[in-house]
Amino acid sequence: DGGITQSPKYLFRKEGQNVTLSCEQNLNHDAMYWYRQDPGQGLRLIYYSQIVNDFQKGDIAEGYSVSREKKESFPLTVTSAQKNPTAFYLCASRGGEGAYNEQFFGPGTRLTVL
């Protein structure tokens, strides 16, 4: 089945540690995105990538880093510089021809800093 997977579903981190969230898609989509969602809030864009080896900062990129070495993968690293990382993280992808604005989302990773 085609889709987007994120792992892990739940993640706990101690303060001062870096942690990497995985996002993989087999939809052959060029564009991939990372969003952060806080309780009762909408989604805020962290980073996005339109093509392999290229990515752009979103609205809240500070304290986060990404890489896009493969079309299928867009991992997000939450660094110790992110002061309030506890949140729900969503990865999405978007295809080309015929896909318009439709983004396909993964199931999310809930990160808790202890």
Add this chain to the structure above:
Amino acid sequence: LAKTTQPISMDSYEGQEVNITCSHNNIATNDYITWYQQFPSQGPRFIIQGYKTKVTNEVASLFIPADRKSSTLSLPRVSLSDTAVYYCLVGDPTNFGNEKLTFGTGTRLTIIP
């Protein structure tokens, strides 16, 4: 990017038709209007997209007036499973440089038995 404004929350009874309106006064000529639905602890999922007049699919209808400064998502005969947050987005689907799609706070729809 065009800014959107939606009601924060709405309540409705089962079996009713629900209409959620989104304002987008600064919509650009090439922008489309897209609606997503999000259940708790899940990623949003696409519901419907349109450019003008009316679009209908198996789950919803989208009404867009001639000036395109607003749009209305219509959910026919809602059930408890329609309780979710609904987001309205505006953007140009052909502009791949316009990737900073912004989700607002959405409309929290609660269906009452």
